[in-house]
Amino acid sequence: MRNLINFLLKYNHWFVFVLLEIISLVLLFRFNNYQGSAFFTSANYVAGLVYEASNQVTRYFGLTEVNKDLTARNVELEIEVERLSQALEQYTQDTTGIATLRENALKDYVLYDARVVNNSITHPNNFITIDKGSADGIRPEMGVVCGNGVVGIIYLTGQHHSIVLPILNSKSSISCKIKRTSYFGFLKWDGGSSQYAYVKDMPRHSEFTLGDTIVTSGYSAVFPAGIPVGTVDDMTDSHDGLSYLLKVKLFTDFARLNDVRVLGSFNGTEQAQLEDSIRSVQP
Amino acid sequence: MQYIIRLKWFIILVLLQALVLNHIHFEQYATPLLYIYFLLKINSGNSRKGLLLWAFFLGLCIDVFSNTPGLNAAASVLTAFCRPWILRLFSLRDTTENFEPGIYQMGFTPFFRYTLTLVLLHAVILNLLDMFSFAKPQILLLKIASDAVITLILILCIDSVRRKK
Numbered sequence: 347m348r349n350l351i352n353f354l355l356k357y358n359h360w361f362v363f364v365l366l367e368i369i370s371l372v373l374l375f376r377f378n379n380y381q382g383s384a385f386f387t388s389a390n391y392v393a394g395l396v397y398e399a400s401n402q403v404t405r406y407f408g409l410t411e412v413n414k415d416l417t418a419r420n421v422e423l424e425i426e427v428e429r430l431s432q433a434l435e436q437y438t439q440d441t442t443g444i445a446t447l448r449e450n451a452l453k454d455y456v457l458y459d460a461r462v463v464n465n466s467i468t469h470p471n472n473f474i475t476i477d478k479g480s481a482d483g484i485r486p487e488m489g490v491v492c493g494n495g496v497v498g499i500i501y502l503t504g505q506h507h508s509i510v511l512p513i514l515n516s517k518s519s520i521s522c523k524i525k526r527t528s529y530f531g532f533l534k535w536d537g538g539s540s541q542y543a544y545v546k547d548m549p550r551h552s553e554f555t556l557g558d559t560i561v562t563s564g565y566s567a568v569f570p571a572g573i574p575v576g577t578v579d580d581m582t583d584s585h586d587g588l589s590y591l592l593k594v595k596l597f598t599d600f601a602r603l604n605d606v607r608v609l610g611s612f613n614g615t616e617q618a619q620l621e622d623s624i625r626s627v628q629p
Numbered sequence: 630m631q632y633i634i635r636l637k638w639f640i641i642l643v644l645l646q647a648l649v650l651n652h653i654h655f656e657q658y659a660t661p662l663l664y665i666y667f668l669l670k671i672n673s674g675n676s677r678k679g680l681l682l683w684a685f686f687l688g689l690c691i692d693v694f695s696n697t698p699g700l701n702a703a704a705s706v707l708t709a710f711c712r713p714w715i716l717r718l719f720s721l722r723d724t725t726e727n728f729e730p731g732i733y734q735m736g737f738t739p740f741f742r743y744t745l746t747l748v749l750l751h752a753v754i755l756n757l758l759d760m761f762s763f764a765k766p767q768i769l770l771l772k773i774a775s776d777a778v779i780t781l782i783l784i785l786c787i788d789s790v791r792r793k794k
Binding site: 358359362363366367369370371372373374375390396397466468469470473475509537 | 677693695
């Protein structure tokens with residue numbers, strides 16, 4: 347007995363080692379479905395504060411580029427608005443028609459402005475931290491977009507910060523379609539360059555050409571239909587040969603993401619409940 | 630007093646890693662893992678349990694900032710666990726002596742070997758846990774090698790500057 351106790355005392359650092367490794371690995375592997383707590387991530391209060399302070403300094407560095415982008419985008423949109431309102435005037439002579447149309451498009455969504463305070467693009471599973479949380483009305487499963495296109499979906503929310511699951515994460519899957527012909531598939535990312543992702547499950551008989559625009563399909567309540575995602579850059583057969591695999595050049599430049607908007611849906615819960623009830627009926 | 634200095638280094642290295650070094654991806658691959666310099670410099674007379682606990686909290690702090698709970702903690706604890714043997718292997722000094730590992734205290738070549746072994750070990754564990762697959766072996770090897778080289782260079786630079794002071 348005494349020998350056993352001596353042995354345990356002599357080698358107790360082994361037990362500390364094993365214990366600490368187990369704690370680390372449990373944290374590592376449980377994070378994947380760790381919806382309950384955001385404590386050990388940068389949605390935690392202290393880490394959020396540090397990142398916010400550092401972001402106060404660094405956000406100015408990319409401002410010239412951002413400004414240039416915004417101006418270009420603005421001009422583009424103004425031309426588009428001009429063209430659309432002209433087209434619309436041909437159909438309706440009264441001006442209230444335009445206002446109703448605009449209201450209808452975003453009627454089901456409420457927009458929150460947020461700022462990116464932490465971002466990564468080189469890991470196999472990347473996450474983005476933004477400076478709005480549950481206290482500001484952000485909830486998990488809300489969509490996140492930026493000026494150029496889709497960014498991702500809210501994953502975890504803390505009191506004042508949230509973590510976004512961006513397109514650049516192997517767990518992300520966003521339903522999208524070809525704008526011109528409306529054939530739809532799923533947007534996935536499998537590591538590598540942050541500028542390219544893949545659309546899977548595009549049917550063999552679908553029509554598209556290289557350079558076609560990909561937009562969100564609007565089949566889930568997370569994103570409304572028609573938010574730009576990217577352009578078709580290349581196409582191959584999928585591994586099982588049953589569908590096409592499209593390589594998409596993303597509009598969103600994740601390497602210098604700064605201001606984003608979170609889309610809160612009014613009807614989302616009802617749609618999600620309906621879809622869940624169907625899933626629970628099926629075996 | 631020693632604890633206050635150690636704590637100061639701890640905070641400096643965590644902030645440096647979280648705010649600057651984690652965002653460096655030299656040639657798309659190499660990320661300096663400078664924070665393990667803290668583990669390399671703890672006195673050789675320190676108890677193994679203490680070393681392991683410091684390593685765990687160091688890794689956990691880095692993890693909190695980079696959204697990878699447990700990843701850096703697991704790698705740091707393993708590195709700290711192997712440190713006493715590797716230090717004894719490469720140090721020319723008497724094993725019972727209490728000293729702070731460094732170029733000045735150990736001589737350049739032993740410190741270089743000691744640092745290279747631990748940095749390489751850390752980079753291997755960290756990248757293996759991060760990718761968690763052997764599907765892309767070239768990328769994995771390239772990342773391990775580039776991380777280790779850039780970290781080694783940084784640590785040797787900092788230690789030779791500190792020696793002169």
